[in-house]
Amino acid sequence: MRLLFGTLFSLLVAAAVGLGTTYFAITRGAAFGALRIGAWTAWPKTGTQDADPYARAEIARTGRLPVALGDGLMFVARADDRGKRLDGRCEVTISGITPAARFWTLTLYNPEGALVPNSINRYAFTSQEIVRRGDGSFEIVVAPRASAGNWLPTGGIERYMLALRFYDTAVGVATKEGREVPMPAVKTRSCP
Amino acid sequence: MIRWALLLFGGALLGGIVHLATIIILPRTATQDAYSRLAPIAPVNSVVSLPEPTPEKAIMPLMDPAFASAICRYDLSQGPMKLTVPIGLAYTSVSFYTDRDIAYYAINDRSAGRRAIELDLMTAEQHSEMPEDEEITAADRLIVESPTRTGLIAIRALAPEPGLMPMAKRAVDGARCQRTDLAKQSD
Numbered sequence: 001m002r003l004l005f006g007t008l009f010s011l012l013v014a015a016a017v018g019l020g021t022t023y024f025a026i027t028r029g030a031a032f033g034a035l036r037i038g039a040w041t042a043w044p045k046t047g048t049q050d051a052d053p054y055a056r057a058e059i060a061r062t063g064r065l066p067v068a069l070g071d072g073l074m075f076v077a078r079a080d081d082r083g084k085r086l087d088g089r090c091e092v093t094i095s096g097i098t099p100a101a102r103f104w105t106l107t108l109y110n111p112e113g114a115l116v117p118n119s120i121n122r123y124a125f126t127s128q129e130i131v132r133r134g135d136g137s138f139e140i141v142v143a144p145r146a147s148a149g150n151w152l153p154t155g156g157i158e159r160y161m162l163a164l165r166f167y168d169t170a171v172g173v174a175t176k177e178g179r180e181v182p183m184p185a186v187k188t189r190s191c192p
Numbered sequence: 193m194i195r196w197a198l199l200l201f202g203g204a205l206l207g208g209i210v211h212l213a214t215i216i217i218l219p220r221t222a223t224q225d226a227y228s229r230l231a232p233i234a235p236v237n238s239v240v241s242l243p244e245p246t247p248e249k250a251i252m253p254l255m256d257p258a259f260a261s262a263i264c265r266y267d268l269s270q271g272p273m274k275l276t277v278p279i280g281l282a283y284t285s286v287s288f289y290t291d292r293d294i295a296y297y298a299i300n301d302r303s304a305g306r307r308a309i310e311l312d313l314m315t316a317e318q319h320s321e322m323p324e325d326e327e328i329t330a331a332d333r334l335i336v337e338s339p340t341r342t343g344l345i346a347i348r349a350l351a352p353e354p355g356l357m358p359m360a361k362r363a364v365d366g367a368r369c370q371r372t373d374l375a376k377q378s379d
Contacts, residue, residue, distance in 0.1 A: 006199050013203025018210025025215065049296045049339070057215045059293050060222035063229055064254045065346060068287035070298030074254075102302070103283050103350055105258045113253025115245055123247075123257045128282075128352035165256060167283055167350065168300055 022057075029076075031055035037177050039186040040075040040164060044173045047073065062113060072101070072167035078111075078159075080186040086161065088116075088144060088154030090191040094162070095139040096184035101169035103127050106140065108152055111159050118153035125150060138184075162186075219292050226252050226293045227265075227344060234265040237273065239347065239367045244357075258352075260360035264345040264369035268338060272314035272372045279307055280349035280363030281356065288313070288336060289344040297336050304334075311336055312372065313345070345369060 024030070031054040033045045046055040047069035059066055067074045079085050086092060098104055107124035110116050115123045125140060130150045132138045141147045144156040154160060164183075171181055222228070229251055234240045241262040245255040255261070260280075266273050277286055279301040286309055287298040299309060311334040314322075319337055347367045349360040 006195070009196075010199045010203035010206065013200055014206035014210055017204050017207025018214060021207070021211045022214040022218075025211075026218075047295050047298075049294060051294055053215050056292065056294065057218040060219035060225040062253055063222075063224045063226050064252050065226045065287075065289060065293055065344070066295055068285075068289075068295035068298035070303075071285045071287050071295075071300060071348075103352065105256055105350075107256060107258075109254060114250060115247045115257060117247040126258045126350070126352050163254065163256075167285070168302060 025054055026058050026061050029058060031058065033173070035075075035171075035175060035177070037075075037181055037183040039077040039079060039081050040183045041077070042073050042075040042171075044069055044073055044171075044175070047071070048173070064113065067165060069172055072165055073169060073171050075164045075166075075183065077162045077164070077186055080188045082188075084188055085159060086142075086186075087188070087191065088157040088160050091141060091143040091147070091189045093139055093141055093187050093189055094184045095137065095187070097137050097182050098127075098164075098184060099166060099169060099171050099181045101127075101166035101171070103167045105163075105165050105167075106152070107163045107165070108142065108154065109161050109163060110157060111161060113161075116153075116155040116157055116160060118155040120153060122151075122153055125152060140184075226289075227291050230263055230265060230344065234263050234344075236265055236267045237369060237371060239264045239364075239369050241361065241365055256348075259348045259350055260357060260364045261346060261348040262364040262367055264347065264367070265342070266313065266338075266345060266369065267342045268313065268315050268318065269341050270371060272312055272318050273369055274372045274375045275309070275311050275313060275345060275369045276367065277309040277347050278363055278366040279304070279309065280360050282352045282360070283350040284309065284363060285348050286311075287346045287348070288338065289346065290338070290340040291342045291344075292340075293344070296339055299334070310334065313338055315339075315341060 031043045035042045104127045140150040142152045285300040349363040351357040351360040
């Protein structure tokens with residue numbers, strides 16, 4: 001009897017630990033070789049044949065087609081520079097400059113990777129659309145209510161993520177955090 | 193007490209094995225991966241343009257709404273393929289994926305350097321079987337080797353502003369993918 005309980009206990013622990021860590025790894029992105037710059041994270045190897053088993057599992061589970069490294073690189077932010085989760089009811093600013101690339105796009109998704117409905121049907125900005133300051137830097141306001149300048153609506157959802165994709169860029173597997181990759185700052189300005 | 197601690201330890205160890213096993217098996221058992229999602233709408237060896245992603249409906253998560261995209265689901269078992277993509281006004285790229293959605297090659301309009309991206313797709317086996325003389329005439333053609341017999345080619349053109357989306361769509365609609373032997377017959 002004691003043996004039976006003992007085995008059962010061990011198997012339960014195994015299932016909880018095994019499946020729990022797998023779920024966590026796939027939803028939070030546990031692939032190796034992450035490039036973290038400020039609030040932004042990219043997995044350059046995920047867009048190549050060298051994608052590790054964690055990247056492969058995440059790709060299969062979410063059903064997305066990763067951006068191939070020869071095409072570009074996607075950075076994701078789920079929290080601001082201070083680590084506060086991005087909240088669609090707050091006003092968040094994205095400001096600064098970006099690494100060299102022919103084009104970039106900034107898109108707002110819900111945590112499942114779907115676009116978020118809003119009154120003006122704007123889901124993204126491309127590098128060509130935004131209004132810049134005299135020195136070439138920019139500020140994008142991500143907020144539920146309309147705002148002057150570059151406004152990216154959140155639709156008031158609680159959690160969202162931002163994807164910043166660089167196309168035709170030298171940023172890749174060999175890139176280290178540093179001056180060549182100046183990523184824009186993500187700041188939560190005000191919350192209701 | 194020690195007995196339970198040992199059981200807990202053993203369970204955690206076994207959990208590690210379960211974790212690694214599920215991570216490795218997952219791609220093989222996934223039914224909602226990009227290839228399976230696209231297979232019903234994309235007939236083999238032809239280009240299908242994908243509908244723009246909207247909040248209500250998107251064929252895949254994390255699609256970039258600034259791009260017009262099309263897919264060619266290929267099968268090389270009958271022979272090599274030929275791909276031609278006219279270049280859009282801003283940025284056009286062609287990415288190659290295996291049937292497990294792993295990107296193995298990508299090219300964009302600038303690296304192609306001409307008015308259209310033209311290339312031949314074949315398996316390593318088909319490449320080595322290519323006759324020598326054809327290899328010479330093929331010198332200026334770009335040859336891409338696919339690690340798998342089936343896979344996906346994603347053709348994407350950027351619309352730098354929403355108003356330019358129709359032009360980007362026209363660029364991807366002009367893409368052709370066809371078996372090389374059939375393409376020769378139609379010439």
